Structure formats: C-alpha cells, structure tokens
Amino acid sequence: MRHPDFATPLPAAIARTRSVAVHQAVQRALAAVLAEQKSDGHWVYELEADATIPSEYVLMVHYLGEPPIAAREARIARYLRRIQNEDGGWPLFHGGPYDPSASVKAYFALKMIGDSPHAPHMRRARAAIRAHGGAERCNVFTRVLLALFGQVPWASVPCMPVEIALLPRWFPFHLSRVSYWTRTVLVPLLVLAALRPRARNPRRVRIDELFIEAPDTLRLAPRAPHQRRFWYALFRSVDAQLRWAERQLAASLREHAIQTAAAFVRERLNGEHGLGGIFPAMVNALLMFEVLGERTGAATARDAVERLLVDRGDETYCQPCLSPVWDTALMCHALLECGEPAASAAARRALDWLRQLQVLDLAGDWSERRPDLRPGGWAFQYANPAYPDVDDTAVVAMAMHRAMSMDPAAAYGDAVARACEWVVGMQSRCGGWGAFDADNTCRYLNNIPFSDHGALLDPPTADVSARCLSMLAQLNAAPAAGRRALRWLLRAQEKDGSWYGRWGMNYIYGTWSALCALGAAGVDAGARPVARAAAWLAAVQNPDGGWGEDGSSYALDYDGYRPAPSTPSQTAWAVLGLIAAGAIDHAAVARGIDWLVREQRKDGLWDEPCHTATGFERVFYLRYHGYARYFPLWALARYRRLKQQGSRNVGLGM
Numbered sequence: 001m002r003h004p005d006f007a008t009p010l011p012a013a014i015a016r017t018r019s020v021a022v023h024q025a026v027q028r029a030l031a032a033v034l035a036e037q038k039s040d041g042h043w044v045y046e047l048e049a050d051a052t053i054p055s056e057y058v059l060m061v062h063y064l065g066e067p068p069i070a071a072r073e074a075r076i077a078r079y080l081r082r083i084q085n086e087d088g089g090w091p092l093f094h095g096g097p098y099d100p101s102a103s104v105k106a107y108f109a110l111k112m113i114g115d116s117p118h119a120p121h122m123r124r125a126r127a128a129i130r131a132h133g134g135a136e137r138c139n140v141f142t143r144v145l146l147a148l149f150g151q152v153p154w155a156s157v158p159c160m161p162v163e164i165a166l167l168p169r170w171f172p173f174h175l176s177r178v179s180y181w182t183r184t185v186l187v188p189l190l191v192l193a194a195l196r197p198r199a200r201n202p203r204r205v206r207i208d209e210l211f212i213e214a215p216d217t218l219r220l221a222p223r224a225p226h227q228r229r230f231w232y233a234l235f236r237s238v239d240a241q242l243r244w245a246e247r248q249l250a251a252s253l254r255e256h257a258i259q260t261a262a263a264f265v266r267e268r269l270n271g272e273h274g275l276g277g278i279f280p281a282m283v284n285a286l287l288m289f290e291v292l293g294e295r296t297g298a299a300t301a302r303d304a305v306e307r308l309l310v311d312r313g314d315e316t317y318c319q320p321c322l323s324p325v326w327d328t329a330l331m332c333h334a335l336l337e338c339g340e341p342a343a344s345a346a347a348r349r350a351l352d353w354l355r356q357l358q359v360l361d362l363a364g365d366w367s368e369r370r371p372d373l374r375p376g377g378w379a380f381q382y383a384n385p386a387y388p389d390v391d392d393t394a395v396v397a398m399a400m401h402r403a404m405s406m407d408p409a410a411a412y413g414d415a416v417a418r419a420c421e422w423v424v425g426m427q428s429r430c431g432g433w434g435a436f437d438a439d440n441t442c443r444y445l446n447n448i449p450f451s452d453h454g455a456l457l458d459p460p461t462a463d464v465s466a467r468c469l470s471m472l473a474q475l476n477a478a479p480a481a482g483r484r485a486l487r488w489l490l491r492a493q494e495k496d497g498s499w500y501g502r503w504g505m506n507y508i509y510g511t512w513s514a515l516c517a518l519g520a521a522g523v524d525a526g527a528r529p530v531a532r533a534a535a536w537l538a539a540v541q542n543p544d545g546g547w548g549e550d551g552s553s554y555a556l557d558y559d560g561y562r563p564a565p566s567t568p569s570q571t572a573w574a575v576l577g578l579i580a581a582g583a584i585d586h587a588a589v590a591r592g593i594d595w596l597v598r599e600q601r602k603d604g605l606w607d608e609p610c611h612t613a614t615g616f617e618r619v620f621y622l623r624y625h626g627y628a629r630y631f632p633l634w635a636l637a638r639y640r641r642l643k644q645q646g647s648r649n650v651g652l653g654m
Contacts, residue, residue: 028604041349044324045626055109065200075316088124093611134212158449179458184276188288231447274304277381334634376422431488432460455616461502466517470653473520497532512577525582545591568606572631
C-alpha cells in the first residue's frame with residue numbers, strides 16, 4: 001500500500017499542466033537572472049541587515065565631524081522610519097520583536113540627522129525603549145559607541161586592555177582563539193578603548209532621555225542568558241583585576257601594544273575592500289587610524305565603508321558587507337541545473353570570473369592552526385585574502401566540477417583540486433568544519449563580559465560541514481575525511497530529525513544542507529536519519545504549501561519548530577532537501593513547487609522581504625536579495641530535470 005505522504009499518480013493531463021507551468025516558470029526566472037549578470041560575468045545582489053548598520057554609518061559621519069550630505073541623510077532617515085516597528089522600536093529581522101541596541105542606535109541616528117524628539121515616530125521609539133528598560137539594556141558594542149560619544153562612562157564597557165595584542169599563543173585568551181570577525185572588529189577597538197577618543201559630534205546631540213537612570217552612573221551589564229554563572233563570575237572578577245592592572249602598566253608597554261595592534265590592522269587593511277570585508281571592522285579601523293593621526297590608513301578605510309552604501313533613489317542604507325562570490329557561486333548551481341545553452345554559457349563566464357579570485361599565494365589567519373597547509377580557498381567578498389571561507393570554497397568547487405562534467409573543455413581541474421586540498425586541511429579534529437578557522441572551539445570565551453552577544457567563536461557547524469561533505473562526495477575525494485565528516489554530521493542531527501542552520505535561517509536551511517550531503521555520500525533514502533529529516537520537513541510545511549522560519553528559531557528556549565510566513569528561499573530549500581532525500585514524488589514537494597510557481601511575479605522573480613540568513617544567532621540577521629532569485633530557480637529546474645528523467649537520484653553534492 002502506498003504511503004499517504006507520497007502523491008498518487010496524477011492524471012496525464014494534470015501532470016502535463018504542472019510540467020508546462022514549471023517549465024514556463026523556469027524560463028521566466030532564467031531570463032530575469034541572465035539580464036542581471038554583470039559584464040565581467042559575475043552577480044552581486046544587495047545584502048541587507050537591520051537598522052544598526054545604516055544608523056552606525058550616520059553616527060560615524062558625525063563622530064568624524066564630516067559635513068553630512070543632507071540629501072543622503074534624508075534618504076537614510078526615510079529608510080529607518082520605514083523599517084520601524086508599529087510598537088516604536090526596531091527589530092533585528094523583518095517582523096521580529098523589539099531589540100534594544102537596534103532601537104537606541106536608530107533613535108540616535110535619526111536625532112543626529114535632525115528628526116525632532118517630539119515627532120510622533122520619535123516619541124513612539126522613546127516610549128518603547130524606556131518601556132523595555134531603557135538604553136541601559138544595550139549590548140557591549142552599543143555601549144562602546146555611546147562611550148565614544150561621551151554618553152556613558154567607559155566603566156560600563158568590559159575591560160579589554162590593548163595589551164591583549166601582546167599575549168602569547170598559549171594564553172587562555174589569544175586572538176587566534178577567537179573568530180576572524182572577532183579579531184578584525186576587536187583589534188582596532190582595543191586601541192580605541194586604550195586611547196578613549198571623543199566623538200566630534202558638531203551638533204552636540206545626546207540621548208539622555210532614553211535612559212531610566214542617569215547615564216553617567218551606568219556600570220557593567222548583567223550576565224547574558226547564554227553565559228554560565230560560574231564562568232561569568234570568574235571573568236567578572238578578572239575584569240575587576242584588569243582595571244586595576246591597567247593603571248599599573250608602564251606607558252612604554254601600552255604604546256608597544258598600541259603599535260602592535262595597529263600593525264595587525266595595517267597588514268590586513270585590504271585596500272578598498274576593507275578590513276575583513278565587514279562594516280564593523282572597517283569603521284573601527286577608520287576610527288583607530290583617525291585617532292592615531294594616520295591619514296592614509298583612515299582614507300583607505302573610509303573609502304571601503306563608502307562602497308557599502310546602497311542608494312535606492314528615495315532611500316539609502318548601508319550593507320554589512322558585499323557578497324559577490326557567494327551570489328555568483330550559488331547562481332552557477334542554479335544555471336547549471338537549468339541545463340540550457342544560454343544558462344550554461346552564463347555559468348561558464350561566471351566560473352571563469354571566480355577562478356581569478358581563488359586565493360593561492362597568501363596564508364591567512366587560518367594558517368595559525370594549519371601552518372603547513374597551502375592556501376586554495378575563496379573569500380566571500382571581491383577580495384578578502386586573509387580570510388577565505390570554507391563554505392564558499394566548497395560551493396565554488398562543486399560548481400566548477402559540475403561544469404567540467406558537462407563540458408570537458410572547462411579548464412577548472414587545478415582550481416578544484418587546490419580547493420579540495422584546502423578544505424580537507426581545514427577539517428577540525430571532531431570531523432566537522434567551521435567557516436573560517438579550524439578547531440575554533442574555546443567555548444569558555446563566550447562567557448567573558450565582552451561576549452554578551454555569544455558570537456566570539458567559529459566552531460564546526462552542521463551546514464558548513466554538510467557542504468564540505470557534499471563536495472568530497474561529489475568529487476569522490478578524501479574518503480577518510482568524508483567518513484569522519486559523515487559521522488560528525490549524523491551525531492549533529494536534532495532529536496526531531498532536523499539539523500541546526502548556523503548561516504541560514506535555520507533548521508530548514510540546516511536540514512536541506514545535511515540531506516544534500518547524505519544523499520551525495522550514498523546514504524540510502526530509507527535510512528533512519530534521512531527518513532526522519534524528510535518527515536520533519538514535510539511536517540513543518542505551511543498550509544499554503546510553502547515553508548518559512550524566522551529568527552525566533554534561534555531562541556535559547558527553542559523547543560520545536562516555530563511557524564513563520566512562507567518565503568521563496570526557504571520553500572526552495574525544503575523542496576531541494578526533500579528531493580535530495582529521494583522524495584521527489586512526495587506530496588509536500590508538489591505543494592512546494594506549486595507555491596513557487598504561484599508566487600512568481602510576472603517579471604520572473606519573487607518577493608522576499610524577510611531575513612532568511614544569519615550573521616550571528618540572536619544578534620544579527622541578513623536578507624540576501626539574491627536568495628529569492630537563484631534558490632527558487634534552482635528548485636524548479638531540479639524538479640523539472642528529474643521529472644523529465646524519471647529519476648529520484650540527484651547525483652550531485654548540492
């Protein structure tokens with residue numbers, strides 16, 4: 001008897017109607033994305049976060065005392081006012097709840113731009129902030145910003161002496177023990193905390209009205225929910241001792257530490273692409289060079305920040321970084337899945353562009369733990385050679401490998417082999433992979449007062465590990481590494497059958513990633529891990545046929561799937577995950593495909609206002625504007641291909 005979760009055979013006429021609808025949807029989407037390819041072959045789409053980045057951009061301009069561009073500030077203000085919640089605060093993701101730091105920064109920026117505190121939206125914002133405990137509830141990074149503006153005392157910021165830059169590698173806290181993003185953000189911040197410059201702030205704007213108590217009495221924030229009582233108490237004690245020790249240190253030692261930290265930043269400044277390729281590190285580098293009087297470094301960092309602005313005509317916002325390699329690599333997979341000459345030709349042009357960006361001659365920070373490993377990865381951005389990304393590298397390598405299998409003239413063999421060598425070398429001892437570093441697992445560091453965001457580290461995650469396993473399986477390479485990865489991934493499966501998604505939101509993303517890897521590794525579709533994961537995906541499908549999940553799924557008290565409106569990218573992940581599990585005939589797949597066809601706009605694209613990606617859990621979320629383009633196209637094209645072939649076997653890593 002046929003399982004009820006699988007679709008009964010459709011009448012021929014209905015099957016043909018669906019087939020035609022899917023084909024037409026693929027053709028519309030394909031035409032739309034091909035029109036968006038850059039002249040040199042790549043794609044890059046907007047990468048949007050929340051109110052914090054554009055607010056910090058405004059505050060940076062006034063910190064430096066630059067004459068603000070009034071028209072630009074007016075456009076940023078319109079953007080900030082539009083994304084304000086009805087309750088007056090600002091969320092971290094579309095439709096999300098109030099967040100204290102995002103709300104305080106947005107209010108501060110709007111007041112700096114010139115919005116009257118008596119305006120209705122400002123009154124609502126102020127009421128929301130005070131109702132939630134005031135600006136006192138802000139996180140550490142917001143407190144640092146407020147301290148630079150003289151709004152709160154430095155005593156309210158955890159002590160992070162610049163002498164940290166001089167600590168030996170064996171010390172419990174060393175820069176190599178934290179993630180790349182922590183390193184690039186923290187090092188220039190250490191200099192700022194040591195020198196404590198004051199923002200120029202020509203308009204003398206203050207936000208005392210957001211505090212419940214007098215802001216100059218503010219002290220350290222209480223323990224964050226993710227922090228353990230014992231470890232936090234220990235590190236609070238260390239914090240008190242460090243404050244005493246700072247006063248005893250010789251001026252010469254402090255100057256040596258400042259110069260060491262500044263040298264670290266100079267070495268990784270990365271020209272117009274910016275320190276670490278990310279906005280917070282770029283701004284901190286700019287402010288560091290400014291206080292040190294290094295005009296050339298400050299100008300370079302300033303130019304890098306400016307490249308992140310997006311002008312939409314009536315609105316402007318600032319991106320947290322640029323995503324050309326990620327966008328281009330994923331688009332290549334979608335195009336190669338289409339299997340049409342125009343799509344394949346466009347993918348080849350894109351892969352030729354990507355080949356030039358492979359990092360082959362610089363051993364970045366990752367080499368601290370892998371000194372004998374040759375570089376061979378790709379970064380996420382146009383250029384970020386000190387910090388190539390394992391995830392990007394696996395995705396690029398799989399696209400190049402598929403292109404070679406389709407066209408023997410595609411000369412990517414050396415690039416793929418070098419990428420595979422680097423990814424295998426970056427495997428952590430446990431068998432999984434982090435995104436930028438190996439064995440970055442000193443979890444006790446998330447308990448230091450500075451880490452109230454809980455995102456200090458880059459440990460192995462299910463989504464990145466699954467991508468690497470997918471690559472090894474598709475390339476038929478490094479079987480020992482693949483077996484270790486498979487064991488790790490199976491251990492990481494959640495009790496309900498899903499996998500956690502670190503870089504995409506959330507369990508839908510993680511489960512899609514893992515099912516692709518298991519399928520590529522040859523795990524039978526009837527095996528319990530695969531069956532449980534497929535059953536979970538089918539169970540969390542929305543009544544409208546799509547899938548959705550939002551930032552609430554990262555809550556520390558998460559106890560099971562939390563429904564959210566359907567989105568194109570998450571629906572595509574679920575469909576691709578079920579297909580990877582051998583369930584192309586599952587009724588949930590048919591409903592998901594119908595949802596994607598139904599929701600497609602006339603221009604071939606899809607609307608997706610939601611954040612469906614993750615920067616840092618519970619702290620920072622991302623909206624990739626490309627996700628609603630290449631993922632739905634990919635899912636529809638794969639469904640079309642396998643249906644035409646009468647096959648359930650994907651035959652690829654992802």
